[in-house]
Amino acid sequence: MTFGLENYIQNEYIRAIILLVGIFVVLKLFVFIIEKIVIKFTKKTQTDLDDKIIEKTSSPISLLILIIGIRIAVEEITAVQGNFEKIFNNIIYSLIIIVGGFIIYRVVDLVVARAWKRVAIKTKSNIDENLYSIVHGLLNFLWIIFVFLYVLTLWGIQVGPFLAGLGIAGIAVALALQPILSNIFSGISIVLDKTIRAGDLVYIEDKVKGKILEIGLRSTKIMTFDNELIIIPNSKLSDSIIQNVTLPEPKSRVIVPFSVAYGTDIEKVRKIVLSEISKIKHVSHDPSPIVRFVEMANSSLNFKAYFHVDSFDNRFEAIDEANTRIYNALNKNKIKIPFPTMDINLKKN
Numbered sequence: 001m002t003f004g005l006e007n008y009i010q011n012e013y014i015r016a017i018i019l020l021v022g023i024f025v026v027l028k029l030f031v032f033i034i035e036k037i038v039i040k041f042t043k044k045t046q047t048d049l050d051d052k053i054i055e056k057t058s059s060p061i062s063l064l065i066l067i068i069g070i071r072i073a074v075e076e077i078t079a080v081q082g083n084f085e086k087i088f089n090n091i092i093y094s095l096i097i098i099v100g101g102f103i104i105y106r107v108v109d110l111v112v113a114r115a116w117k118r119v120a121i122k123t124k125s126n127i128d129e130n131l132y133s134i135v136h137g138l139l140n141f142l143w144i145i146f147v148f149l150y151v152l153t154l155w156g157i158q159v160g161p162f163l164a165g166l167g168i169a170g171i172a173v174a175l176a177l178q179p180i181l182s183n184i185f186s187g188i189s190i191v192l193d194k195t196i197r198a199g200d201l202v203y204i205e206d207k208v209k210g211k212i213l214e215i216g217l218r219s220t221k222i223m224t225f226d227n228e229l230i231i232i233p234n235s236k237l238s239d240s241i242i243q244n245v246t247l248p249e250p251k252s253r254v255i256v257p258f259s260v261a262y263g264t265d266i267e268k269v270r271k272i273v274l275s276e277i278s279k280i281k282h283v284s285h286d287p288s289p290i291v292r293f294v295e296m297a298n299s300s301l302n303f304k305a306y307f308h309v310d311s312f313d314n315r316f317e318a319i320d321e322a323n324t325r326i327y328n329a330l331n332k333n334k335i336k337i338p339f340p341t342m343d344i345n346l347k348k349n
Contacts, residue, residue: 016073023069056106101147137217183218186234203243252312256322259300261336276325282314300338
Protein backbone atom coordinates (compact mmCIF):
# COMPACT_ATOMS: atom_id res chain seq x y z
CA MET A 1 0.00 0.00 0.00
CA THR A 2 1.97 2.99 -1.30
CA PHE A 3 -0.78 5.60 -1.70
CA GLY A 4 0.84 6.53 -5.08
CA LEU A 5 4.01 7.89 -3.46
CA GLU A 6 6.23 5.86 -5.80
CA ASN A 7 5.14 8.15 -8.64
CA TYR A 8 6.71 11.12 -6.89
CA ILE A 9 9.40 9.72 -4.60
CA GLN A 10 11.78 7.04 -5.84
CA ASN A 11 13.66 6.44 -2.58
CA GLU A 12 11.80 3.74 -0.65
CA TYR A 13 13.25 4.78 2.71
CA ILE A 14 12.01 8.33 2.29
CA ARG A 15 8.56 6.97 1.36
CA ALA A 16 8.58 4.84 4.51
CA ILE A 17 9.54 7.85 6.66
CA ILE A 18 6.79 9.97 5.07
CA LEU A 19 4.24 7.25 5.77
CA LEU A 20 5.41 7.00 9.40
CA VAL A 21 5.05 10.76 9.78
CA GLY A 22 1.58 10.49 8.24
CA ILE A 23 0.64 7.79 10.75
CA PHE A 24 1.95 10.00 13.56
CA VAL A 25 -0.29 12.82 12.31
CA VAL A 26 -3.26 10.43 12.19
CA LEU A 27 -2.52 9.41 15.79
CA LYS A 28 -2.40 13.02 16.92
CA LEU A 29 -5.68 13.67 15.10
CA PHE A 30 -7.24 10.61 16.73
CA VAL A 31 -6.19 11.77 20.21
CA PHE A 32 -7.48 15.28 19.48
CA ILE A 33 -10.88 13.94 18.36
CA ILE A 34 -11.14 11.73 21.45
CA GLU A 35 -10.16 14.46 23.94
CA LYS A 36 -11.92 17.45 22.39
CA ILE A 37 -15.01 15.97 20.78
CA VAL A 38 -15.85 12.40 21.83
CA ILE A 39 -15.26 12.85 25.58
CA LYS A 40 -17.34 16.04 25.67
CA PHE A 41 -20.14 14.22 23.87
CA THR A 42 -20.08 11.16 26.15
CA LYS A 43 -20.19 13.33 29.28
CA LYS A 44 -23.58 14.63 28.16
CA THR A 45 -25.10 11.14 28.02
CA GLN A 46 -27.09 9.66 30.91
CA THR A 47 -24.68 6.75 31.43
CA ASP A 48 -21.00 6.69 32.27
CA LEU A 49 -20.45 3.41 30.41
CA ASP A 50 -19.40 5.18 27.22
CA ASP A 51 -16.97 7.34 29.23
CA LYS A 52 -15.35 4.24 30.70
CA ILE A 53 -15.15 2.53 27.30
CA ILE A 54 -13.37 5.55 25.82
CA GLU A 55 -11.04 5.74 28.83
CA LYS A 56 -10.13 2.04 28.68
CA THR A 57 -9.77 1.68 24.89
CA SER A 58 -8.31 4.96 23.60
CA SER A 59 -4.70 3.99 24.42
CA PRO A 60 -4.82 0.46 22.94
CA ILE A 61 -6.59 1.80 19.83
CA SER A 62 -3.77 4.32 19.42
CA LEU A 63 -1.28 1.45 19.73
CA LEU A 64 -3.24 -0.54 17.14
CA ILE A 65 -3.11 2.39 14.69
CA LEU A 66 0.64 2.67 15.26
CA ILE A 67 1.20 -1.04 14.56
CA ILE A 68 -0.82 -0.87 11.35
CA GLY A 69 1.11 2.25 10.35
CA ILE A 70 4.44 0.52 10.88
CA ARG A 71 3.18 -2.36 8.72
CA ILE A 72 2.26 0.05 5.90
CA ALA A 73 5.53 1.99 6.14
CA VAL A 74 7.83 -1.04 6.25
CA GLU A 75 6.03 -2.51 3.24
CA GLU A 76 7.80 0.16 1.17
CA ILE A 77 11.23 -1.24 1.99
CA THR A 78 12.18 -4.05 -0.38
CA ALA A 79 14.93 -5.30 1.94
CA VAL A 80 12.27 -6.51 4.34
CA GLN A 81 10.49 -8.41 1.59
CA GLY A 82 11.40 -11.94 0.59
CA ASN A 83 12.56 -14.23 3.38
CA PHE A 84 11.85 -11.69 6.11
CA GLU A 85 8.44 -10.64 4.81
CA LYS A 86 6.50 -13.63 6.16
CA ILE A 87 8.13 -13.42 9.59
CA PHE A 88 7.59 -9.67 9.76
CA ASN A 89 3.95 -10.00 8.69
CA ASN A 90 3.34 -12.75 11.25
CA ILE A 91 4.80 -10.56 14.00
CA ILE A 92 2.67 -7.58 12.95
CA TYR A 93 -0.52 -9.63 12.61
CA SER A 94 0.15 -11.30 15.95
CA LEU A 95 0.45 -7.89 17.60
CA ILE A 96 -2.75 -6.74 15.87
CA ILE A 97 -4.61 -9.81 17.15
CA ILE A 98 -3.27 -9.38 20.70
CA VAL A 99 -4.04 -5.65 20.89
CA GLY A 100 -7.38 -6.07 19.08
CA GLY A 101 -8.31 -8.91 21.41
CA PHE A 102 -7.37 -6.74 24.37
CA ILE A 103 -9.65 -3.95 23.11
CA ILE A 104 -12.56 -6.37 22.62
CA TYR A 105 -11.95 -7.85 26.08
CA ARG A 106 -12.05 -4.43 27.75
CA VAL A 107 -15.29 -3.42 26.03
CA VAL A 108 -17.03 -6.72 26.80
CA ASP A 109 -15.71 -6.66 30.37
CA LEU A 110 -17.15 -3.20 31.01
CA VAL A 111 -20.54 -4.11 29.51
CA VAL A 112 -20.78 -7.39 31.44
CA ALA A 113 -19.67 -5.71 34.69
CA ARG A 114 -22.40 -3.09 34.28
CA ALA A 115 -25.07 -5.73 33.61
CA TRP A 116 -23.86 -7.85 36.53
CA LYS A 117 -23.99 -4.84 38.85
CA ARG A 118 -27.60 -4.18 37.88
CA VAL A 119 -28.50 -7.76 38.76
CA ALA A 120 -26.78 -7.39 42.14
CA ILE A 121 -28.77 -4.21 42.84
CA LYS A 122 -32.06 -5.88 41.90
CA THR A 123 -31.37 -8.89 44.11
CA LYS A 124 -30.21 -6.58 46.94
CA SER A 125 -27.28 -8.87 47.61
CA ASN A 126 -23.56 -8.71 47.00
CA ILE A 127 -23.37 -12.43 46.21
CA ASP A 128 -23.49 -11.56 42.50
CA GLU A 129 -20.62 -9.12 42.99
CA ASN A 130 -18.56 -11.73 44.86
CA LEU A 131 -19.29 -14.37 42.23
CA TYR A 132 -18.38 -11.92 39.47
CA SER A 133 -14.85 -11.52 40.82
CA ILE A 134 -14.37 -15.29 40.51
CA VAL A 135 -16.07 -15.64 37.12
CA HIS A 136 -14.16 -12.60 35.87
CA GLY A 137 -10.85 -14.28 36.67
CA LEU A 138 -11.86 -17.48 34.88
CA LEU A 139 -13.08 -15.63 31.77
CA ASN A 140 -9.90 -13.58 31.72
CA PHE A 141 -7.83 -16.77 31.70
CA LEU A 142 -9.97 -18.38 28.97
CA TRP A 143 -9.75 -15.27 26.77
CA ILE A 144 -5.95 -15.30 27.02
CA ILE A 145 -5.92 -18.97 25.99
CA PHE A 146 -8.21 -18.22 23.03
CA VAL A 147 -6.01 -15.37 21.74
CA PHE A 148 -2.89 -17.48 22.27
CA LEU A 149 -4.31 -20.37 20.22
CA TYR A 150 -5.41 -17.98 17.47
CA VAL A 151 -1.87 -16.58 17.24
CA LEU A 152 -0.52 -20.13 16.99
CA THR A 153 -2.70 -20.80 13.94
CA LEU A 154 -1.35 -17.60 12.38
CA TRP A 155 2.19 -18.99 12.62
CA GLY A 156 1.08 -22.23 10.97
CA ILE A 157 1.09 -24.31 14.14
CA GLN A 158 -1.61 -26.99 14.14
CA VAL A 159 -3.81 -26.37 17.15
CA GLY A 160 -5.43 -29.84 17.01
CA PRO A 161 -2.29 -31.86 17.86
CA PHE A 162 -1.34 -29.14 20.31
CA LEU A 163 -4.66 -29.52 22.15
CA ALA A 164 -4.32 -33.31 22.00
CA GLY A 165 -0.92 -33.00 23.61
CA LEU A 166 -2.44 -30.80 26.25
CA GLY A 167 -5.10 -33.44 26.85
CA ILE A 168 -2.47 -36.11 27.47
CA ALA A 169 -0.51 -33.81 29.71
CA GLY A 170 -3.71 -32.54 31.29
CA ILE A 171 -3.78 -35.25 33.92
CA ALA A 172 -0.31 -34.38 35.16
CA VAL A 173 -1.10 -30.68 35.02
CA ALA A 174 -4.38 -31.21 36.90
CA LEU A 175 -2.53 -33.04 39.65
CA ALA A 176 0.04 -30.26 39.85
CA LEU A 177 -2.70 -27.63 39.91
CA GLN A 178 -4.86 -29.50 42.41
CA PRO A 179 -4.29 -26.95 45.23
CA ILE A 180 -5.16 -24.06 42.89
CA LEU A 181 -8.27 -25.81 41.57
CA SER A 182 -9.29 -26.64 45.12
CA ASN A 183 -9.07 -22.97 46.04
CA ILE A 184 -11.11 -21.95 42.98
CA PHE A 185 -13.96 -24.37 43.65
CA SER A 186 -13.88 -23.55 47.36
CA GLY A 187 -14.24 -19.86 46.50
CA ILE A 188 -17.26 -20.58 44.29
CA SER A 189 -18.76 -22.73 47.04
CA ILE A 190 -18.28 -19.99 49.65
CA VAL A 191 -19.98 -17.39 47.46
CA LEU A 192 -22.92 -19.62 46.53
CA ASP A 193 -23.36 -20.74 50.14
CA LYS A 194 -23.95 -17.08 51.16
CA THR A 195 -22.50 -17.65 54.63
CA ILE A 196 -19.88 -14.93 54.26
CA ARG A 197 -19.77 -11.94 51.92
CA ALA A 198 -17.50 -9.03 51.16
CA GLY A 199 -18.01 -6.44 53.91
CA ASP A 200 -18.89 -8.98 56.62
CA LEU A 201 -17.10 -8.95 59.97
CA VAL A 202 -15.82 -12.41 60.87
CA TYR A 203 -13.90 -14.30 63.54
CA ILE A 204 -12.00 -17.26 62.07
CA GLU A 205 -11.23 -19.86 64.75
CA ASP A 206 -10.35 -17.05 67.19
CA LYS A 207 -7.15 -16.44 65.22
CA VAL A 208 -8.21 -13.91 62.60
CA LYS A 209 -10.69 -11.12 63.27
CA GLY A 210 -11.63 -8.50 60.71
CA LYS A 211 -13.67 -7.42 57.70
CA ILE A 212 -13.78 -9.40 54.46
CA LEU A 213 -12.51 -7.20 51.63
CA GLU A 214 -12.74 -9.62 48.72
CA ILE A 215 -13.52 -13.25 47.97
CA GLY A 216 -11.24 -13.86 45.01
CA LEU A 217 -10.50 -16.65 42.58
CA ARG A 218 -7.82 -18.25 44.75
CA SER A 219 -7.97 -16.55 48.13
CA THR A 220 -9.98 -14.30 50.43
CA LYS A 221 -8.61 -10.99 51.72
CA ILE A 222 -9.45 -9.86 55.26
CA MET A 223 -8.56 -6.53 56.88
CA THR A 224 -8.03 -6.94 60.63
CA PHE A 225 -8.94 -4.38 63.29
CA ASP A 226 -5.22 -3.54 63.46
CA ASN A 227 -5.36 -2.55 59.77
CA GLU A 228 -3.37 -5.60 58.67
CA LEU A 229 -4.20 -7.46 55.46
CA ILE A 230 -4.66 -11.21 55.91
CA ILE A 231 -4.84 -13.45 52.82
CA ILE A 232 -6.36 -16.90 53.37
CA PRO A 233 -6.55 -19.63 50.68
CA ASN A 234 -10.19 -20.42 49.92
CA SER A 235 -9.72 -24.14 50.54
CA LYS A 236 -8.44 -23.45 54.06
CA LEU A 237 -11.18 -20.91 54.71
CA SER A 238 -13.93 -23.34 53.68
CA ASP A 239 -12.62 -25.88 56.23
CA SER A 240 -12.43 -23.33 59.07
CA ILE A 241 -14.93 -22.53 61.81
CA ILE A 242 -16.14 -19.01 61.02
CA GLN A 243 -18.17 -16.73 63.26
CA ASN A 244 -19.94 -14.15 61.11
CA VAL A 245 -21.04 -11.32 63.40
CA THR A 246 -22.81 -9.53 60.54
CA LEU A 247 -25.32 -12.33 59.91
CA PRO A 248 -28.19 -13.00 60.28
CA GLU A 249 -28.54 -9.26 61.05
CA PRO A 250 -25.99 -6.47 61.49
CA LYS A 251 -27.01 -5.69 65.10
CA SER A 252 -24.47 -6.66 67.75
CA ARG A 253 -24.92 -7.27 71.49
CA VAL A 254 -22.79 -5.36 73.97
CA ILE A 255 -22.10 -6.42 77.56
CA VAL A 256 -20.77 -3.83 80.02
CA PRO A 257 -19.92 -5.08 83.55
CA PHE A 258 -19.82 -2.68 86.52
CA SER A 259 -19.90 -2.86 90.31
CA VAL A 260 -21.33 -0.89 93.25
CA ALA A 261 -20.75 -1.02 96.98
CA TYR A 262 -22.72 -3.17 99.41
CA GLY A 263 -25.77 -1.41 100.79
CA THR A 264 -26.66 0.27 97.49
CA ASP A 265 -30.30 0.23 96.34
CA ILE A 266 -30.32 -2.31 93.50
CA GLU A 267 -33.45 -0.99 91.77
CA LYS A 268 -32.07 2.53 91.89
CA VAL A 269 -28.90 1.31 90.16
CA ARG A 270 -30.96 -0.41 87.44
CA LYS A 271 -33.04 2.71 86.82
CA ILE A 272 -30.01 5.01 86.59
CA VAL A 273 -28.00 2.72 84.30
CA LEU A 274 -30.92 1.96 81.97
CA SER A 275 -31.59 5.69 81.65
CA GLU A 276 -27.97 6.29 80.63
CA ILE A 277 -27.89 3.37 78.19
CA SER A 278 -30.94 4.73 76.37
CA LYS A 279 -28.92 7.90 75.61
CA ILE A 280 -26.06 6.01 73.94
CA LYS A 281 -25.54 6.74 70.26
CA HIS A 282 -26.34 3.80 67.93
CA VAL A 283 -28.19 1.89 70.69
CA SER A 284 -31.05 -0.32 69.51
CA HIS A 285 -34.25 -0.64 71.55
CA ASP A 286 -35.30 -3.89 69.93
CA PRO A 287 -34.62 -5.86 72.05
CA SER A 288 -34.69 -3.44 74.97
CA PRO A 289 -31.56 -2.92 77.10
CA ILE A 290 -31.50 -4.74 80.43
CA VAL A 291 -29.37 -4.64 83.60
CA ARG A 292 -28.71 -7.89 85.50
CA PHE A 293 -27.54 -8.24 89.09
CA VAL A 294 -25.15 -11.14 88.56
CA GLU A 295 -23.03 -11.60 91.71
CA MET A 296 -22.47 -10.69 95.35
CA ALA A 297 -18.68 -10.63 95.33
CA ASN A 298 -16.26 -10.23 98.23
CA SER A 299 -16.27 -6.44 98.16
CA SER A 300 -18.92 -5.44 95.61
CA LEU A 301 -22.31 -6.04 94.05
CA ASN A 302 -21.63 -6.93 90.42
CA PHE A 303 -23.93 -6.03 87.53
CA LYS A 304 -23.92 -6.44 83.76
CA ALA A 305 -25.65 -4.12 81.32
CA TYR A 306 -26.85 -5.79 78.10
CA PHE A 307 -27.86 -3.83 75.02
CA HIS A 308 -27.64 -3.96 71.23
CA VAL A 309 -26.08 -1.51 68.76
CA ASP A 310 -27.10 -1.12 65.12
CA SER A 311 -23.86 -2.62 63.75
CA PHE A 312 -20.66 -4.27 64.90
CA ASP A 313 -18.67 -1.30 63.60
CA ASN A 314 -20.20 0.85 66.38
CA ARG A 315 -19.63 -1.72 69.14
CA PHE A 316 -16.40 -0.31 70.61
CA GLU A 317 -17.63 3.27 70.48
CA ALA A 318 -20.78 2.17 72.33
CA ILE A 319 -18.76 0.36 75.03
CA ASP A 320 -16.66 3.47 75.59
CA GLU A 321 -19.74 5.70 75.84
CA ALA A 322 -21.56 3.23 78.12
CA ASN A 323 -18.64 3.00 80.57
CA THR A 324 -18.31 6.79 80.63
CA ARG A 325 -22.03 7.41 81.18
CA ILE A 326 -22.39 4.72 83.88
CA TYR A 327 -19.35 5.97 85.80
CA ASN A 328 -20.46 9.61 85.70
CA ALA A 329 -24.08 8.75 86.59
CA LEU A 330 -23.08 6.64 89.60
CA ASN A 331 -20.79 9.37 90.89
CA LYS A 332 -23.47 12.02 90.34
CA ASN A 333 -25.97 10.00 92.41
CA LYS A 334 -23.33 9.40 95.13
CA ILE A 335 -23.29 5.65 94.55
CA LYS A 336 -19.96 4.24 95.59
CA ILE A 337 -17.92 2.25 93.09
CA PRO A 338 -15.82 -0.19 95.14
CA PHE A 339 -12.34 -1.38 94.36
CA PRO A 340 -10.37 -4.29 95.81
CA THR A 341 -8.81 -3.49 99.19
CA MET A 342 -6.46 -5.33 101.49
CA ASP A 343 -6.18 -4.85 105.25
CA ILE A 344 -2.70 -5.36 106.72
CA ASN A 345 -2.45 -5.92 110.49
CA LEU A 346 0.95 -5.43 112.11
CA LYS A 347 1.56 -7.26 115.39
CA LYS A 348 3.97 -5.88 117.94
CA ASN A 349 6.45 -8.30 119.44
